[in-house]
Amino acid sequence: MPSGLLPCAHCDGSPLYIAGRLQAVVVCEECGISTPPIRMDSPGSDTAFATLTAIWNNRVEHRRADQEAISMTARRTLTSSDIPYFLNLIAANTSDWETVGPKFAAMAAALAQPGYVFKHVDPPETVVSQAERYQKLLKRAKVIYIDGAPMVRFEPVPALCAEIAEEALADKEWPLLDLHEFIGKAIDGVPDQWQP
Numbered sequence: 001m002p003s004g005l006l007p008c009a010h011c012d013g014s015p016l017y018i019a020g021r022l023q024a025v026v027v028c029e030e031c032g033i034s035t036p037p038i039r040m041d042s043p044g045s046d047t048a049f050a051t052l053t054a055i056w057n058n059r060v061e062h063r064r065a066d067q068e069a070i071s072m073t074a075r076r077t078l079t080s081s082d083i084p085y086f087l088n089l090i091a092a093n094t095s096d097w098e099t100v101g102p103k104f105a106a107m108a109a110a111l112a113q114p115g116y117v118f119k120h121v122d123p124p125e126t127v128v129s130q131a132e133r134y135q136k137l138l139k140r141a142k143v144i145y146i147d148g149a150p151m152v153r154f155e156p157v158p159a160l161c162a163e164i165a166e167e168a169l170a171d172k173e174w175p176l177l178d179l180h181e182f183i184g185k186a187i188d189g190v191p192d193q194w195q196p
Helices: 047-056 067-075 080-091 097-112 124-139 160-167 179-188
Strands: 015-019 023-028 141-146 149-154
Touching: 015 047, 023 047, 067 080, 067 097, 080 097, 124 141, 124 179, 160 179
Parallel strands: none
Antiparallel strands: 015 023, 141 149
16 A cells, blocks of 8 residues: 555545556555545646645544445355454454444345356346446546546446345345345436436
């Protein structure tokens, strides 16, 4: 992690400082959230890094292992490489153990499973619905230029409708949608005629 940059306030991931010839940016390696690009005054100048550090570190305190952080981790496909992060999440827990205990138990069970690759072919209905979601995402895409190189950036997708769908699962043993379902429900909630 570059000196002076705090972990991501959104997902607690590692920040990455990227400096090109014309612009610089700080981006999270985990979730991809980034600062706006800052124009470089001169190559090798520390001014852009200092400005980006001030923008990136602009928060009151580090993200605790609250309900949202636990839910976000629970949605991911966990592998053995996530064990240190999972243990830190348990250590930093500030939520009610009776509430989050089943989530931790389910995550621990997923981490204990042997890894395997399963080839799955989706039915035509799923492929069509995913194509519709893809088209919605394309409408939210913009081409931006960083150091003259084109980059595709997607406008954020509000996920309130997906969180509301999760609330309906509160009485289930695993009260969370998986990542694909969660993202799919969020994209489904975007109006077809969305305009930036």
